[in-house]
Amino acid sequence: MNKQTEILEYINKKISSEGYSPSVREIGKAVNLKSTSSVQYHLDNLIKKGLLSKKANLSRSLSNNKRNKTFLSVPIIGEISAGSPLLAEENKIGEIPVVEERYNKDLFALKVKGDSMIDAGIYDDDIVVVDKNIEPKNGDIGAFMINDTEATVKYLDTISGKKYLIPANKNYENFEVNENTQPVGKVVSLFRDI
Amino acid sequence: MNKQTEILEYINKKISSEGYSPSVREIGKAVNLKSTSSVQYHLDNLIKKGLLSKKANLSRSLSNNKRNKTFLSVPIIGEISAGSPLLAEENKIGEIPVVEERYNKDLFALKVKGDSMIDAGIYDDDIVVVDKNIEPKNGDIGAFMINDTEATVKYLDTISGKKYLIPANKNYENFEVNENTQPVGKVVSLFRDI
């Protein structure tokens, strides 16, 4: 392999595994270059090619131009154990990546069970991302807790003055919002494995 | 705001904007702490709380524990400029995160236009991830290039010996596969903003 690409790959590996850039000397050790100036030589070339960025005189400031985006993970909540809070660790069944611009502390994801929202394009086993910051309004798809034990995803709407959770499937009935129905947040995005 | 969270947020901001960790002194300057040891004091606490990681004696080695580094980005392809290869930079309209275990070099994403796959739960403006490594088989949903200028997402199936691209919408017609139809890959997952 080319020394330059060898260096670039080592930098990528280091950043993604450790979370920070290697130093010039670490690079040299990793790719068998005994002199720091040899490493500098290749770094300069990589920077000229636009493949790498770095701040002058600044330690461990290398960053890959091609893959720089950071993603944050949001927990996926599965079945909710009776009595445990929704976001309890025991209910977590996985993680889903979210782009940083969209991330906030009140995001979480739910695995949808059943076909009650199929006409909204939400299928069994789909994963929906819920923002607890946003209270679902009429017409929104929201996540709701029923009796503190079950999370459900439905349309919210008002019919003749009463609020209902409304499935997107003719085979299911509307459910009138009562004191055991707690809005959790608005559904903002959806993932599916095909 | 709490000094500790102020520091944590500054570190996050710095890493995501610059691509590398700030130094102790940079943190101090950012959050108005005149002594490096004051910063150390808070860093130690953050590490004890498990919110932060760092290597001893190593400059700019801070990394956020909540931040998952195992996500990689896959390009989203929009409209395909005539004559340009599918994955050309000019066709790229964004990026989408993919968990590392699932990542491979032949993944890319397409923005779906129209409602021809609506009965498969794929809606207008949905984004589907395509794996060029997997050739779509009968019954699969695949991405296909037509005349090298248009990418389309359809079911693939064989009807009385002939291969067809089959929409999931009664209002659209099946399309017989011909020499201008190139399979690109299999659709493996789906994203939607709601």
Next chain:
DNA sequence: AAATTTTTCGAACATTTGTTCTAATTTATG
């Protein structure tokens, strides 16, 4: 008000680190 805990400061120190310069070595080129 006194005692205790938390937080901040200042200075000093040992390393780490990026940079630069010149020369040696290897590789490609005519």
Next chain:
DNA sequence: CATAAATTAGAACAAATGTTCGAAAAATTT
């Protein structure tokens, strides 16, 4: 083979950086 170009090495330097210690200041508790 001779020459030029690309690559590597070694050493030295200045700046950046993490760490530690004791004391002061501020906030909290008793």
